[in-house]
Structures are given as structure tokens and as C-alpha cells.
Amino acid sequence: MEGDWKKINKKNRRKSAKEEQQQSSGRRSDKNNQDYSNVSNQSETTIVRKQVDPETMKYFTEIANAIEGNEIDYEERSVICGNALEEAEGKELELATDYIISHTLQSLLQGCDVQHVCGFLQSCAKEFTLIATDRSGSHVVETAFRSLMMHIQDEETYKVVEETLGKICEVIAVKPVDMMCNPHGSHVLRSLLCICKGVPLDSSEEFHKSTNTLAERLNTKAGQFGVNELPQAQHGFPDLLKFLAKEMLKHGRRDIATLQVDQYGSLVLQTALKLLVGEDQELMHIIPLLLGCKEENNREGNLIESTPVHHIVNLLKDNAFSHLMEVILEVAPDTLYDEIFTRIFRNSLFKISSDHCGSFVIQALVSSARCQGQMDLIWEELGGHFKELFENGKSGVIASLLAASQRLHKHEQKCCQALAGAVCSTNESPSCIVPRILFLESYFWSEDKTNWNWSERGKMNVLGCLMLQAVFKYPSEFIQSYVTSLLSMEADHVLETAKNAGGGRVIESFLCSGVSTKQKRKLIAKLRGRFGELSMHPSGSYTVEKCFSASSASLKETIVSELLAIRTQLSKTKQGPYLSRKLDIDGFAARPDQWRSRQESKENAYKDFYDTFGSSKVDSSKVESSKGKRFRAEPSSGPAPPKGVKQMRKEVDEFLASSSTPSSGISFPGIETSMAKLGFSGSKRRDRLEPEGSKKLAKVTMDDDTVKSKKKEKRRKGKADES
Known part of the structure; x- marks a missing residue:
């Protein structure tokens, strides 16, 4: 089979040239031609779209028919796909942007090995922007990225994948704005950022779901400021991620005003910021530029000091920029967040929250508060406006304020009173x-x-x-x-x-x-x-x-x-x-x-556990008894029990469920292991679980008692001898 496909040559493909040309002209989408011409007009050099020649069309039609069948095995399919991609060399632009052949290319990229995928991407690197901003070409590129993701953990191919992505990043960085502001190019660019981070390509879509954002903002766990947790990252290309993010802004800084309010450009910038969480040095450089700060001031350490505040406040009414600002507030390092808060938002919180888009920015600002001092400033401006916010339909601002108050343990009672009063x-x-x-x-x-x-x-x-x-x-x-x-x-x-x-x-x-x-x-x-x-x-x-x-x-x-x-x-x-x-x-x-x-035994076990490992301040009034039965002592509002509580309760439940005849002297195997993980040693007595070190204390006490008894015995013998 392999030999037969290698014999397919240009001479054989010329036999029905006129017939294929007529068929292919009817297959092509006028809309696809229009999309491509629009992209071409944006480029510096006008590129006239080439028609796919009839013999090439026939060749890929035959290839498509061959790989769609089930009669070829995996290895043979991989060889056919690799050979077909070699035939596409030098014609990637025409083939990838053709509505029909683009689907065949996607199948080839899914069926070949990683070397051929990298070869295809490197061959079309010079024209990558044109392909990625095309409706059909963007799907071809994303299919190639998905194929690369399957081999990102393979050490043997890591270098060639890194080299391929590096070449593409260099091409994009030279003129990024056209690609960032294009609906197809924006999606490809976000996928490229994800592959550089080593996370699934669909992660960028998850970043922008409003339900996830709302849930994160109302999460009161300390240290979480509303940033969506990234999926489990593989071994990505962190240096490429930093390079691409920096170079996009370096070469696109003249168009920052366009990127701030462009729907697709904003999505790219949001994705880049979320993928750079933890890289404070890069974020301290990128965020001021996104806010319109001049780069020379950024280098001097002034950050956003020169930023026109009034202009930014007006931009918050724009849908695209407001989304971008939300992410900036969520990912900004502490010092930069404090400066943005003080410089841009202070004394304007209620005014901004009254705007539809601005209210979401204020939610992000409140949810991202880092310290009690910031919470004080927020409360001063918003604490007396709960009723007005409700009446204006801005309940999200109040919800974020409640969650932040609880997380930072500041103005909790006042928040409760203000909500009830509203x-x-x-x-x-x-x-x-x-x-x-x-x-x-x-x-x-x-x-x-x-x-x-x-x-x-x-x-x-x-x-x-x-x-x-x-x-x-x-x-x-x-x-x-x-x-x-x-x-x-x-x-x-x-x-x-x-x-x-x-x-x-x-x-x-x-x-x-x-x-x-x-x-x-x-x-x-x-x-x-x-x-x-x-x-x-x-x-x-x-x-x-x-x-x-x-x-x-x-x-x-x-x-x-x-x-x-x-x-x-x-x-x-x-x-x-x-x-x-x-x-x-x-x-x-x-x-x-x-x-x-069994229920009684469970309650006894829970109570023993809470007595030993729960809060040091257990409300004794909550320990009730009825007809000789004891109930679980619940911790008061003090510190929560250790993280192992759930696991230990599960072990208690499982053992009791498997026990047909519970008894008062029941023991729970496995609990002592959990105790050890919590920093305690297991006690053989069911009704008392002693902290680690108590055994040593008991041993010392027992040794002292033994020494004392021996001394007493010697004294008795001495007195007896004297008498």
C-alpha cells in the first residue's frame, strides 16, 4: 500500500485537470474567499489568493477517501498521512484556507506522527498569521496544536516541539495586533498561550465563564482572590509563554488603546494574564502597560503614577475593558493591587458600582482585597449604600463585600447589620x-x-x-x-x-x-x-x-x-x-x-475525637444527653478541626457499617494511622486519644514509680536487718 501511494505523481494527477477544476470551483465557499481577502488587506504586502491546482485537489481527494476507510491499520495510516503532508509543503496557505481540503488536512494532522506535525507548522510559519486568521485555516492550526499536546510530555520530542512553537511565537510577535483582534486568530493565539503553559487548549474558554467567576469571588478561603484555578499543568514551555506575552505588548504598545476595547484582543490579554499568575516580575511589567502607563515610567518604578485616572474610569464602562480590568485586579501582585486601588478606585467605588460594567469591576476589586486596611476603605465607601445597591440591581457588589468581610475578618457584624437593615x-x-x-x-x-x-x-x-x-x-x-x-x-x-x-x-x-x-x-x-x-x-x-x-x-x-x-x-x-x-x-x-x-457508637466516637482534636473551646451546652445517650459536641466559632476530620469520620462510619454487633469497647483500626498524620500518636484506649509525647511522659512516670518502690523496699530490708 505504501509503495502504491508513493507512485502517485503529477503525471497521473493531470489526466482530468479540466474536470477537477470545474468541480473544485463549485465547491469553494464565496464567504471563505471574502474572509481571506479581508485578512490579506490587513497585511503589509498584498497577497493574491492562489487557487488550489486541479491535480493537487485530486490528490488530496484520493487521500481523503483512503484514510476514511477502515481497511488500513494505524502504522500504515500514519505513513500515508505523513507522505501527504510532505506533498503539501509550500502550499500550506492555499490548502489550509480551502474549505474542502482544510478538513482533509485536519485528518492528516490527527493521523501522523509528531515529526510531521512539527514539519507542517514550521513550513507554514512565515504565513502563519494569514492561515490562523482564516475561518478554515484556524481549525487546521488548532488541530495541529492538539496533536502536539499529546506529545508534550515525551522527552524525545520535547525539543522539536519547543523549536516549532518558538518559531511561530517569533512570527506572531512581530505583528500581533491583526491576529489578536481577529475572531479566528484570537482563538488560535489563546490556544498557543495554553500549550505554552502546558494546560488543555480548552482552558481559555473556561476562564471566561461568568458562573465560575461568581463562585470564585464568593469563595471565602484565605489566599484566593477570585482567580480561576488552572487545570493540572503538564510540562509546558514557560519561557515561551513569557516571551510571547512580553513581545506581543512590546510590538503592540502603539495599539494599546485598540486592544483595551477590542473584544477579541481583550480575551487574549485576559488569557495571558491568568496563565502568568505567580510570575510577579512579568505581571509588574505587563499590567501598567495595559493600563496605558508609559514604558519609561514603568522602568523607573513609578508603575501607574502617570496613568490618566479619569480616562481609565471612563473605560470601565466598556464591556471589553471592564473584563480586562477584572482580571488585572485578580492577578495583580499585592503592591501593584494596592497602588491601583489607591490611585484609580479610591473615593469612586459607589459611583463606579452604579454602572452596569463597572459594578463587575468593583466586585473583582472587593473580592481581591488583600488586607484589613483595604477592607476599611471599601467599607467606608460602600457600607452605607446597601439599600441603594439593591435597588439599582447591584446585588453582586454586596455579595462580594460579605465574602471579603468574612475572609479578612473585618466589619463582619456591621455587614450583617447593614444587610438586614437594607x-x-x-x-x-x-x-x-x-x-x-x-x-x-x-x-x-x-x-x-x-x-x-x-x-x-x-x-x-x-x-x-x-x-x-x-x-x-x-x-x-x-x-x-x-x-x-x-x-x-x-x-x-x-x-x-x-x-x-x-x-x-x-x-x-x-x-x-x-x-x-x-x-x-x-x-x-x-x-x-x-x-x-x-x-x-x-x-x-x-x-x-x-x-x-x-x-x-x-x-x-x-x-x-x-x-x-x-x-x-x-x-x-x-x-x-x-x-x-x-x-x-x-x-x-x-x-x-x-x-x-451503631448510631450511639458513632456519636461517642465523634465526641471523643472532638474532645481531643477539636476546638479548645467546646461549648459544653451543646453536649446534650437523653436517656443515657451522648451526642456529638460541636465546636464553637473557634478554629476549625484539623484537615483529617473528614477522613477519620469516614473510617468510623465504614467500620461501624461493617460491624454487625457494636459494643461499648469497640475500637477503630486505621484511626491511629490518621492520628499520626495529624501529628498525634494513637492510643490503645478508645475513650482517650493522647497527643504524641504522652507515652514518653507515661514511661518516665512509671520509671519514677519503680525507682521509688525499690528504694522503699531497700529501706524495709535495712530496718529488718538492724532489728
Whole structure:
């Protein structure tokens, strides 16, 4: 087969030249020709598009028919694809931009080895920009990149891939603006940046999803400022990434004003910034240039001192630039963020947040705050405007402020009071707080807010639910008005909230909060008789699980009994089998007494663990007893238990699930290993787990006792001898 394909030559391809020329002219897309001519007009040298000659068209048609069949094996296919790409040498521009042949080229690039892929890219490097900015050519280039990604970890081919990408980067860097501002070229350039970083080529698309951005901004974990976490990076080409990012701005600095407001150029710059997270030196150089700072001032260390602030504030109203500014705030090193905050945004936060695009920038600014001093400045400007922000539809700003306040532990109580005050006046009952936040839009859009009532057909507001989740993570002494409001809700309204995806998370957040066990169980009791109905909802099953964990022994038995009544229907749902195993419904049905004993053993084990490894300030009032049974002591609002808590609880659950006859002297194999990972040594006694070093102390004490007893024995013998 290989010999036959090598014999295909130009003489054979000339036989039906006129016929193929007529067919090929009909196949080509007029729109493709127009796209190419537009790109050609942008280049410095006018390039007249060449038609693919008929014999070449026939050759690639035959190749396409051959590789589409199933009669050739992998190795033979690789040889055919490699030979075909060699035939394309010198004609890459015409072939890649042809609507028909471009699809054949993609198949060839997927089927050949990495050497031929690199050869193809190096051969078309001089005309790479023209190919990448074409509708068809861009797909060919991205297919080649995907083929390279499959070999990026191969040490034998690493050098040739690096050399190939380096040549392409050099070509792009000379004149980057045309490619950055082209819809097809922008996508290719973002893929090239991703391959240089060593992350999947689709990562750039994930960067710009608004749902991910919102979730990251409301993440209250310390040290996370809203930057999307990169996928697991392979062994990329970090030097090429830095080179390409720097050179694009170096050669495109005259067109910075265009790139700032261009939709596709902004996307390229956003991708480059996110991929450079952690490279502070590069970011300190790039970000001031993106803000319009002159490079000579940047070199002198003035950073953005010379930047026209008024101009930047006006640019924030532009959609493309506002997105770019959001990323700048998220990735900027601490010193640069502080200067941008002070120089550009200070004393303008509320004004900027009143604009549609500007409000998202303020969300990024607040979510990226690095210290309590910055939080003080933010609170001064926004703390008194919660109601106006709600009325203007800028709930995201308030949500970001709540999350930042909790993360930085600053103005937490004031935030809680301001949020409650925005939806409930001083002469109204606090019972309306939670319902109005759940239905935030419905409440603020109503004409008569005083007489607003729970809407049976209303839609719960996503941001309202997120804000309540954040509120219930605050210390319990700051959120009592919210607790009162939630506990005063009617049972039907609690059930409706639990059935809603966002509302259910609010209830779960409350059950995991630092409020007292008594208050948690009061809310759970409102769902009595509804657990079976709730468990049939995909999101409601998680709420049922949280209710079970926070319940007393009698409430747990109630929950399991209600689920047992619908066991058949529950088993047919996606979440049913998991919930049945978690609550051990089958065990309860078969042996209720043993099920109760297992639950008691679990609670005892949890309590012992929290007593030893939990917060040093355990609220003793939360340790309740009923009929001789002990319940889990929940940590107060102090420091969280160590990271190994989940793993140890899992081991306790697994061992108890496998134990048919629990006993009071039960032990848990595997826990001591987890203890050691946490820095503690295992204790053989179930009811006490001692820190590492206690064994040494016990040994020393025992040795002292032994020495003392020996001395006493010698004294007795001495007295006996004397007598």
C-alpha cells in the first residue's frame, strides 16, 4: 500500500485537470474567499489568493477517501498521512484556507506522527498569521496544536516541539495586533498561550465563564482572590509563554488603546494574564502597560503614577475593558493591587458600582482585597449604600463585600447589620429578613414593599441565597436576627426553601453553622413528616443528609422511618441508593436495635475525637444527653478541626457499617494511622486519644514509680536487718 501511494505523481494527477477544476470551483465557499481577502488587506504586502491546482485537489481527494476507510491499520495510516503532508509543503496557505481540503488536512494532522506535525507548522510559519486568521485555516492550526499536546510530555520530542512553537511565537510577535483582534486568530493565539503553559487548549474558554467567576469571588478561603484555578499543568514551555506575552505588548504598545476595547484582543490579554499568575516580575511589567502607563515610567518604578485616572474610569464602562480590568485586579501582585486601588478606585467605588460594567469591576476589586486596611476603605465607601445597591440591581457588589468581610475578618457584624437593615426597617419584625433576601428581586421590584408576602410562585434569587450562605458562616453572635427569621418561617415555607437548589444550600449552611444544636433541631423539626418528599428531590437529598447529621436520636429515627416508607420509590432515583447507604435504611428495617446502637457508637466516637482534636473551646451546652445517650459536641466559632476530620469520620462510619454487633469497647483500626498524620500518636484506649509525647511522659512516670518502690523496699530490708 505504501509503495502504491508513493507512485502517485503529477503525471497521473493531470489526466482530468479540466474536470477537477470545474468541480473544485463549485465547491469553494464565496464567504471563505471574502474572509481571506479581508485578512490579506490587513497585511503589509498584498497577497493574491492562489487557487488550489486541479491535480493537487485530486490528490488530496484520493487521500481523503483512503484514510476514511477502515481497511488500513494505524502504522500504515500514519505513513500515508505523513507522505501527504510532505506533498503539501509550500502550499500550506492555499490548502489550509480551502474549505474542502482544510478538513482533509485536519485528518492528516490527527493521523501522523509528531515529526510531521512539527514539519507542517514550521513550513507554514512565515504565513502563519494569514492561515490562523482564516475561518478554515484556524481549525487546521488548532488541530495541529492538539496533536502536539499529546506529545508534550515525551522527552524525545520535547525539543522539536519547543523549536516549532518558538518559531511561530517569533512570527506572531512581530505583528500581533491583526491576529489578536481577529475572531479566528484570537482563538488560535489563546490556544498557543495554553500549550505554552502546558494546560488543555480548552482552558481559555473556561476562564471566561461568568458562573465560575461568581463562585470564585464568593469563595471565602484565605489566599484566593477570585482567580480561576488552572487545570493540572503538564510540562509546558514557560519561557515561551513569557516571551510571547512580553513581545506581543512590546510590538503592540502603539495599539494599546485598540486592544483595551477590542473584544477579541481583550480575551487574549485576559488569557495571558491568568496563565502568568505567580510570575510577579512579568505581571509588574505587563499590567501598567495595559493600563496605558508609559514604558519609561514603568522602568523607573513609578508603575501607574502617570496613568490618566479619569480616562481609565471612563473605560470601565466598556464591556471589553471592564473584563480586562477584572482580571488585572485578580492577578495583580499585592503592591501593584494596592497602588491601583489607591490611585484609580479610591473615593469612586459607589459611583463606579452604579454602572452596569463597572459594578463587575468593583466586585473583582472587593473580592481581591488583600488586607484589613483595604477592607476599611471599601467599607467606608460602600457600607452605607446597601439599600441603594439593591435597588439599582447591584446585588453582586454586596455579595462580594460579605465574602471579603468574612475572609479578612473585618466589619463582619456591621455587614450583617447593614444587610438586614437594607431589607427590614427598624419598626418591622426581623422575621421578614430571610424571606426577603431569598426573594430579593421580587421584594425590591414590588411597589408595596411593606405588604410584601411570600410568593408561592416566585423564583428564589441566586445571589440572595448565596448571601445567606455567607451570613451563616459568620460567628453565631452576629447572626441571631437571621436565625430568628429562619426559625419563624412556616413549615411549608421551610419545605419550599429546602426543595430549591439555592434555598437548600442556605438550610445546609445554617445546619453547619455555629448556632446552638437546639436551634438547629428546631428547624429540622419543621420538616417532620416531609423528609420522604424532600429526599425525592435531587438537591433535597443533601439537605436530608445534613438534617440527619444534626439531629437527636429520636429525630434521626423519625427521618429514617419516613424514608423507609418510600424506600422503593427512593431506590429508583439517582440519589436514592447513596442516601439509603448513608442513613443505613436497610439496617434500620432489619434490626432497629442494632441500628440505634451503631448510631450511639458513632456519636461517642465523634465526641471523643472532638474532645481531643477539636476546638479548645467546646461549648459544653451543646453536649446534650437523653436517656443515657451522648451526642456529638460541636465546636464553637473557634478554629476549625484539623484537615483529617473528614477522613477519620469516614473510617468510623465504614467500620461501624461493617460491624454487625457494636459494643461499648469497640475500637477503630486505621484511626491511629490518621492520628499520626495529624501529628498525634494513637492510643490503645478508645475513650482517650493522647497527643504524641504522652507515652514518653507515661514511661518516665512509671520509671519514677519503680525507682521509688525499690528504694522503699531497700529501706524495709535495712530496718529488718538492724532489728
